[in-house]
Amino acid sequence: xxxxxxxxxxxxxxxxxxxxFYASKGFRVKMxxxxxTVGQNGQQQAVDTIKLLQTQGMLSGDTVQESISRIKVAxxxxxxxxxxxxxxxxxxxxxxxxxxxxxxxxxxxxxxxILASSSSGLLMTPIQQVTNHPGRCxxxxxxxxxxxxxxxxxxxxxxTDEQAISKMKIFYEGLGKVxxxxxxxxxGHLANRLAMALWREAVDLVxxxxxxxxxxxxxxxxxxxxxWAVMGxxxxxxxxxxxxxxxxxxxxxxxxxxxxxxxxASWTSLPPEAKNLLVGGLKEEMGERTMAxxxxxxxxxxxxxxxxxxxx
Amino acid sequence: xxxxxxxxxxxxxxxxxxxxFYASKGFRVKMxxxxxTVGQNGQQQAVDTIKLLQTQGMLSGDTVQESISRIKVAxxxxxxxxxxxxxxxxxxxxxxxxxxxxxxxxxxxxxxxILASSSSGLLMTPIQQVTNHPGRCxxxxxxxxxxxxxxxxxxxxxxTDEQAISKMKIFYEGLGKVxxxxxxxxxGHLANRLAMALWREAVDLVxxxxxxxxxxxxxxxxxxxxxWAVMGxxxxxxxxxxxxxxxxxxxxxxxxxxxxxxxxASWTSLPPEAKNLLVGGLKEEMGERTMAxxxxxxxxxxxxxxxxxxxx
Numbered sequence: 001x002x003x004x005x006x007x008x009x010x011x012x013x014x015x016x017x018x019x020x021f022y023a024s025k026g027f028r029v030k031m032x033x034x035x036x037t038v039g040q041n042g043q044q045q046a047v048d049t050i051k052l053l054q055t056q057g058m059l060s061g062d063t064v065q066e067s068i069s070r071i072k073v074a075x076x077x078x079x080x081x082x083x084x085x086x087x088x089x090x091x092x093x094x095x096x097x098x099x100x101x102x103x104x105x106x107x108x109x110x111x112x113x114i115l116a117s118s119s120s121g122l123l124m125t126p127i128q129q130v131t132n133h134p135g136r137c138x139x140x141x142x143x144x145x146x147x148x149x150x151x152x153x154x155x156x157x158x159x160t161d162e163q164a165i166s167k168m169k170i171f172y173e174g175l176g177k178v179x180x181x182x183x184x185x186x187x188g189h190l191a192n193r194l195a196m197a198l199w200r201e202a203v204d205l206v207x208x209x210x211x212x213x214x215x216x217x218x219x220x221x222x223x224x225x226x227x228w229a230v231m232g233x234x235x236x237x238x239x240x241x242x243x244x245x246x247x248x249x250x251x252x253x254x255x256x257x258x259x260x261x262x263x264x265a266s267w268t269s270l271p272p273e274a275k276n277l278l279v280g281g282l283k284e285e286m287g288e289r290t291m292a293x294x295x296x297x298x299x300x301x302x303x304x305x306x307x308x309x310x311x312x
Numbered sequence: 313x314x315x316x317x318x319x320x321x322x323x324x325x326x327x328x329x330x331x332x333f334y335a336s337k338g339f340r341v342k343m344x345x346x347x348x349t350v351g352q353n354g355q356q357q358a359v360d361t362i363k364l365l366q367t368q369g370m371l372s373g374d375t376v377q378e379s380i381s382r383i384k385v386a387x388x389x390x391x392x393x394x395x396x397x398x399x400x401x402x403x404x405x406x407x408x409x410x411x412x413x414x415x416x417x418x419x420x421x422x423x424x425x426i427l428a429s430s431s432s433g434l435l436m437t438p439i440q441q442v443t444n445h446p447g448r449c450x451x452x453x454x455x456x457x458x459x460x461x462x463x464x465x466x467x468x469x470x471x472t473d474e475q476a477i478s479k480m481k482i483f484y485e486g487l488g489k490v491x492x493x494x495x496x497x498x499x500g501h502l503a504n505r506l507a508m509a510l511w512r513e514a515v516d517l518v519x520x521x522x523x524x525x526x527x528x529x530x531x532x533x534x535x536x537x538x539x540w541a542v543m544g545x546x547x548x549x550x551x552x553x554x555x556x557x558x559x560x561x562x563x564x565x566x567x568x569x570x571x572x573x574x575x576x577a578s579w580t581s582l583p584p585e586a587k588n589l590l591v592g593g594l595k596e597e598m599g600e601r602t603m604a605x606x607x608x609x610x611x612x613x614x615x616x617x618x619x620x621x622x623x624x
Binding site: 093120121143144149150151153178180181182183184186187188189190191192193194195196197198199200201202203205206208209210211213215216217218219220221222223224225226227228229230231232233234235237238239240243245246247250254256257258259260261262263264265266267268269270275278279281282285286291294295297298301302304305306308309 | 405432433455456461462463465490492493494495496498499500501502503504505506507508509510511512513514517518520521522523525527528529530531532533534535536537538539540541542543544545546547549550551552555557558559562566568569570571572573574575576577578579580581582587590591593594597598603606607609610613614616617618620621
């Protein structure tokens, strides 16, 4: 069943970004939120995002008006998912709420439609259990904002059909996304786990008075962050090993690396003093710049980088 | 004392890249290596790098020939550091060797010259102890390759003058680098600690069969890596907190993040099965591409990104 119409359930930051993305790629999109005001705001947000995509030269072969015209707001969940081949659920991160939504989705969709949850932390197994067709339920977690960042993490629950995962992998690839597949579910999927391993150390370096918030941020963005935008950590070290690759890298650097690992932060709750240090340090790092300045700078640079990295 | 001439001691990968960088910025450079063949190769490597910088449009206001003509190979350490105002030491990562070199540098340089070590892991305190003028000795660790990546980590030893650190901070900033200052020395400085915290989790995800090497790499490069090239992790989460910033981010996400931290890898020695899994997975990720292909791709994309990120 080819995907042509998509239901977006939950129209906050993530849902509205998905709506803009799908509409800009030619899909008919029906949005619904349990809170009608959020639904209206979500549509407006999606429209604004489509206009932004055009400004940034990321809307191709189509007019803004055509993209916008594909987005509808539904009056009820049933209407939003009627005759759709994919539902992208982006409601609150809460098992009870997601279970309620998936039960309704299961009842009101064609059983062949895929039900994908944008959840960044919850597991699919307890959610799909409330449905009669659990095989088509999976996690498809985007990295914020979904209309720009290519990563989509596909995570099965215990009852998810392999076919549903492979179908969605092909679907996202076709849209220029970079889907990755988890063989088993773990808290935080891949990207947030990796990011939180790094951030723990970043917090620790500030909390221990080793460097300022700004210098820790620079140590990432002017150093390893540059390389990580081009290729992942395994490949970086494979090349770092020279002709011998990862094999040589491990043999050669293992003793030094062991010393570093032994001294890395391993706490699992944020140290109490960290919050004030971070908030104060960020104020310094911001200087005269506003949040809006920083957000605009980030997105402008991201768009330029995406063109370099993904359009060659 | 303004820096005009620079002595490069140790002319392997790092030393020769420094030589190319400094020569391209208008400094007279004298290179020396304990192994004369490495010295000659280092010069050739520096020349090739300068030609590459021109090809990449990163050599401005000067000709390749002028840059190359500033590089000399010295016959002895004494000659390489005679009348220089900065020594960039890049010899093997070994305390005994570095101490021997710093003793000789201290004896043969103007006492006002700065002695900077490129060491990625050793501390300055035991090295500077062998000198008569320890105040001007510090770590200035570049991120590989120094001719491209902006980050330079400045780390004092116990006897380093604050003035030496602030002088080098201003010096590197003037050359378009991004220096960061560690208030205290820690193993791996900032960037390698942060990178190794992330890599431990990246290895663990493969070792536990959660995802393939390639998918873990994609989860970084198509997701958080993109944002980290633009700004560091603290600022990312500050913006992620919305108008409430880091304060709100911590309050709102603390419970979820705690669960992730509790389940992250905490081993300090590479699991024995990891090496084969990584080597095998990288072979798959490489596919038909050679190491040379990957290196070229990385550097071409890096150069384009540097122009976007640092030349605005």
